[in-house]
Amino acid sequence: MQNFHSTLSRRDFMKGIGLAGAGFGAAAATAPVFRDLDEGASIAANTYKKNPWWVKERNYCDPTTPIDWDVWKAFDATHYDYIGGQYSEEYLAQIGVPSVLNESVAKRHERITSRLGKPGFSMQDWAFCQGAKNVTSSMCYNEFGQSRSMFLGDKKMMDEVMTPEQIGLSKYEGTPEYNALMLKSAIRFLGGTDIRCLPVDDKTKRVLNVGENQHPDQPYVWEDGISWPYETMTKRAIPTKDAHILVFSYNGSFDGTVRSPSWISNGVAFNQCLSGDSIQLYLQRFLKGLGYWLVGGDDFPGIASYPGAGALSGFGEIGRIGHAVGWDKWMRCTRLMVTNLPLPADNPIDFGVVSFCTTACKKCAEFCPVSAIKMDSEPSWELATDPSNPYLKPQNFNNPGRKTWYLNQAGCFSNWCLTDTFCGICMGECVFNKLADSSIHEVVKPVIANTTLLDGFFFNMDKAFGYGCLPEDQWEDWWTLGEKMPIHGI
């Protein structure tokens, strides 16, 4: 019988119970209730805006991209042109620009079949690229029958929506903060991610383009004395009364973008635009149903500098890449709209992107096949340059008055023609383009946000750890992701 007696004392037994309890407590702590204190605080406060502790908010209209307010003004996108006249006729012919823009059926077939068979250019990829093409905007018509006209939304769809006044009710009223939270909920339901807001004043008006090259005879004009926007064949009028700027974000597909340049990344880029258009059109109808107006731009180039809007409103910083780099999942686009729904005002943020690009990182520029991104360590006020190209007219696509790394968009577009894709290598390689599955990113980001001492180390580790675009032999694995393919690729 003695052999069955335990040698464990009561004291040791209680110690074991305590240890097991600590272990279960740690296990509970690892369960995804609140991932961090910020999320817990945000949920407690139920606010529309959630920035982590290491993202610093700056003063109003003072982004990490310095702006010369005497020079920077609304960009005249009615003359937005990043290829025409930017190169010699011989080079344009060499990269296939005339044929791409005005292609015969036979030439098109030859172009497609010549690429088939390579990784990223399979039959499925071509079909995917065609299927994901942004068709939303092409289905939008204004009252004049102009296609791709999304300023007031599609006329037929908008006419079906009744305002509260039309059914004998007062229009909806809400506080600015609640309105922003409400819009964020709507945007996320529609596939977007987040919202930021700006007031309309002399500074923020400059983010909007003068007009767009798809409807160059209809510039955007601010008008006093009107309560609802309208459109004619000569202008698109936006009321100044009670106007607020709404900037929303929507994600792209990380898996698609790291397969750049290919028809897969093409399809992803197309689909991304489609998402933004859909959200825009929905919001226009939604707000009309509340009794408010909401105007937006055509699909391209848009009502505003969207990266600029993202930087001013606090979505991110303009890095070397020329996009608004965000603090969480980078792969987001931002889009600007104007409304009379009361909204709060947000400020730019700083989490170390510009300083990282300045002190340590030129990865996007190093990987750019046509050197369209500047390799200068410091940002500058100088527009894009190309010493080898005397035809370059950067004033047609760069808006002066910001201290940044101005992108040579003509060079970028030339690579689109050469590869028959939207390229996207820079986005796939960007050090800030990361998913959120590994906790190392949550360690690195706060450090980058607070000091530049380790920027060089992190840049080297990013390369050593193999982050960036996938090798070509893995591109076709896209079609075997199956259950692993995120919904909407996001």
Place this chain on the structure above:
Amino acid sequence: MFWPIVMVILTIVVGALLMWGKNKGLSFKMYEWLLFIAGIALFIFTLENIQGSFQENVPKAALMFVLVTGIPSIILLAIPAIGTFRRGSGRS
């Protein structure tokens, strides 16, 4: 569910090791406790990032985590273990 299970298993293993050491009459110095806790933390960090790297489809990063943080975590765990066993075997 993965990480709660890992934490439970680690707790049981650590608890069992401590009880076994106590039965054998082994003692643990303060600095050994600190090294042990740091080693466990780094080990868990390594496991989590290996799993995350595979989920992010960056297998090379998983291998680098084994080298950069995994091996140091093993070293941090080995130092107190060796010290404890040496004291214990020296006594006997």
